Amino acid sequence: MTEQVRVLIADKMDPRAAAIFRERGIQVDEKSGLSPEDLQAIVHDYDGIAVRSSAKISAAIMDAALPRLKVIGRAGIGVDTIDVPAASARGIVVMNTPFGNSITTAEHAIAMLFALAREIPQADQSTQAGKWEKNRFMGVELAGKTLGLIGCGNIGSIVADRAHGLKMKVVAYDPFLSPERAVELGVEKVELDELLPRADFITLHTPLTDQTRGILSREALAKTKKGVRIVNCARGGLIDEAALKEGLESGHIAGAALDVFAQEPAKENALFGTPGLICTPHLGASTNEAQVNVAIQVAEQMSDFLLLGGITNAVNVPSLSAEEAPRLKPYMALAEKLGRLLGQIAGTEIRSIDIEVEGAAAELNIKPISGAVLAGIMRSWSDTVNMVNAPFLAKERGIGVREIRTEREGDYHTLVAVTAGTDNGPRRVEGTLFGNSAARLVKIFGIPVEAELTGQMIYIVNNDQPGFIGALGTELGENGLNIATFNLGRRKEAGEAVALVAVDDPITREVAAQLRELPGVREVVPLSF
Numbered sequence: 001m002t003e004q005v006r007v008l009i010a011d012k013m014d015p016r017a018a019a020i021f022r023e024r025g026i027q028v029d030e031k032s033g034l035s036p037e038d039l040q041a042i043v044h045d046y047d048g049i050a051v052r053s054s055a056k057i058s059a060a061i062m063d064a065a066l067p068r069l070k071v072i073g074r075a076g077i078g079v080d081t082i083d084v085p086a087a088s089a090r091g092i093v094v095m096n097t098p099f100g101n102s103i104t105t106a107e108h109a110i111a112m113l114f115a116l117a118r119e120i121p122q123a124d125q126s127t128q129a130g131k132w133e134k135n136r137f138m139g140v141e142l143a144g145k146t147l148g149l150i151g152c153g154n155i156g157s158i159v160a161d162r163a164h165g166l167k168m169k170v171v172a173y174d175p176f177l178s179p180e181r182a183v184e185l186g187v188e189k190v191e192l193d194e195l196l197p198r199a200d201f202i203t204l205h206t207p208l209t210d211q212t213r214g215i216l217s218r219e220a221l222a223k224t225k226k227g228v229r230i231v232n233c234a235r236g237g238l239i240d241e242a243a244l245k246e247g248l249e250s251g252h253i254a255g256a257a258l259d260v261f262a263q264e265p266a267k268e269n270a271l272f273g274t275p276g277l278i279c280t281p282h283l284g285a286s287t288n289e290a291q292v293n294v295a296i297q298v299a300e301q302m303s304d305f306l307l308l309g310g311i312t313n314a315v316n317v318p319s320l321s322a323e324e325a326p327r328l329k330p331y332m333a334l335a336e337k338l339g340r341l342l343g344q345i346a347g348t349e350i351r352s353i354d355i356e357v358e359g360a361a362a363e364l365n366i367k368p369i370s371g372a373v374l375a376g377i378m379r380s381w382s383d384t385v386n387m388v389n390a391p392f393l394a395k396e397r398g399i400g401v402r403e404i405r406t407e408r409e410g411d412y413h414t415l416v417a418v419t420a421g422t423d424n425g426p427r428r429v430e431g432t433l434f435g436n437s438a439a440r441l442v443k444i445f446g447i448p449v450e451a452e453l454t455g456q457m458i459y460i461v462n463n464d465q466p467g468f469i470g471a472l473g474t475e476l477g478e479n480g481l482n483i484a485t486f487n488l489g490r491r492k493e494a495g496e497a498v499a500l501v502a503v504d505d506p507i508t509r510e511v512a513a514q515l516r517e518l519p520g521v522r523e524v525v526p527l528s529f
């Protein structure tokens with residue numbers, strides 16, 4: 001009986017997320033506002049955890065959630081509250097919903113621009129306090145001003161579009177923005193050092209990474225135009241908060257509108273009360289529309305993954321649609337078996353891995369196939385490897401991986417070949433699918449052999465000589481090992497031969513040693529699949 005799939009919604013989320021999980025037969029618990037300790041205490045019971053930005057998912061929480069946890073779903077964009085490298089190393093998929101709240105967040109940035117330009121929060125407070133300070137509040141127009149975008153991806157592009165509607169000139173600093181895309185968006189692509197002194201308003205729209213942390217540093221802020229107004233609806237760590245406070249106090253910076261803070265929840269912050277500062281409590285994504293979008297998307301994506309193996313919007317593993325997944329499944333099983341075979345025979349000697357797909361296999365997404373090969377190879381070294389962490393582990397061990405696609409068909413309508421580069425030269429295995437589903441090895445180290453890779457097996461290389469098969473059968477029989485299948489191949493008559501023998505029970509070290517003593521035997525490797 002398969003175990004009930006369970007998901008924890010660990011943050012406040014639109015009820016549609018839970019409804020979707022339930023509709024799809026997944027058991028769901030909703031527990032927002034837990035302390036890290038309380039979260040850590042309960043996570044072992046779940047296959048998936050859905051979060052927004054409040055529940056932080058650290059390596060310690062993942063460790064407590066293993067071996068069961070398979071996926072962390074972010075109902076939103078930023079994954080900086082999830083330790084993604086730790087998830088990758090542990091084989092846990094992390095997915096987000098990259099578009100669901102982008103319009104809403106861009107609109108918040110525009111709202112902040114207006115709030116800064118006309119001091120709306122301050123004027124509101126003063127008016128409701130009965131002061132009627134008509135002469136105190138003198139704003140600036142947005143029309144004709146230069147908006148400097150730092151980060152011009154999904155949200156930055158929407159902000160640019162809205163700013164054009166407001167008749168602003170838009171310049172953007174984003175090293176990954178292509179000149180063609182900049183033209184398409186009608187923005188002028190500039191370097192940061194050019195943007196800083198030119199912009200009347202600056203808005204930030206990058207993720208928080210090691211490269212972007214402190215991008216508006218003290219030095220950068222010093223290069224801005226006098227009277228600049230700054231909006232941050234991206235991440236707190238992007239601005240040096242102490243330098244921002246000084247800039248506001250000195251009057252060099254006319255205003256700053258912050259939705260996000262270096263420390264959240266920001267119940268205390270040295271910036272609070274500084275003249276010209278406007279704050280909202282990380283509301284960028286908080287509209288009904290955005291929350292419905294991200295809740296539905298995250299629940300659909302996580303359910304597709306947990307129930308069907310489909311991967312959408314994962315940030316640490318290539319995508320695989322729920323439609324593709326069933327077609328790829330037999331190939332991934334074949335790829336994993338070929339990998340396991342190589343891993344057990346060539347073991348830790350492997351320095352590089354070439355994965356080739358030919359014929360029908362070449363029409364498919366190669367990434368999951370190569371992920372399965374790597375997982376198969378490395379599973380002989382560690383049993384916590386899966387296709388998510390295998391590419392990272394390969395990289396960590398300095399193993400070069402190449403993927404090669406050949407459209408033409410050879411002897412088989414579909415073929416997956418894996419070549420491991422070792423200190424003793426290349427070792428190549430090839431496999432196909434019979435009837436589009438049954439995995440078969442068809443060639444091992446240049447020798448044609450047809451074998452199902454299953455259960456307990458022995459791989460034997462011997463000199464092709466009369467009497468060997470009889471002697472092998474007798475030796476196995478004397479050790480109480482029943483032969484299930486016997487697959488033979490040879491390079492040429494009286495040359496090198498291989499046998500892949502499936503047996504009903506595991507082969508002990510002692511039996512393997514006895515087999516090595518048989519006349520003409522060159523190599524014996526017990527295998528398990």
Ligand SMILES: NC(=O)C1=CN([C@@H]2O[C@H](COP(=O)(O)OP(=O)(O)OC[C@H]3O[C@@H](n4cnc5c(N)ncnc54)[C@H](O)[C@@H]3O)[C@@H](O)[C@H]2O)C=CC1
Pocket residue numbers: 076077078079098101102105150151152153154155156173174175176177205206207208211212233234235259260282283284285286
């Ligand atoms: N306040 C809120 O509630 C929300 C905040 N966000 C934040 O907004 C960020 C941006 O979201 P999207 O536009 O959807 O992401 P995106 O990935 O579409 O765009 C990010 C852009 O930043 C650029 N970038 C990366 N490194 C850079 C660097 N060193 N300098 C300049 N640009 C750089 C990228 O090239 C990319 O174009 C998210 O990562 C998230 O942290 C997102 C949604 C809601």
Ligand SMILES: O=C(O)C(=O)COP(=O)(O)O
Pocket residue numbers: 052053054075076077078079101282283284285286
């Ligand atoms: O999507 C994002 O990156 C956000 O910052 C939104 O955060 P939230 O889901 O509102 O906690």
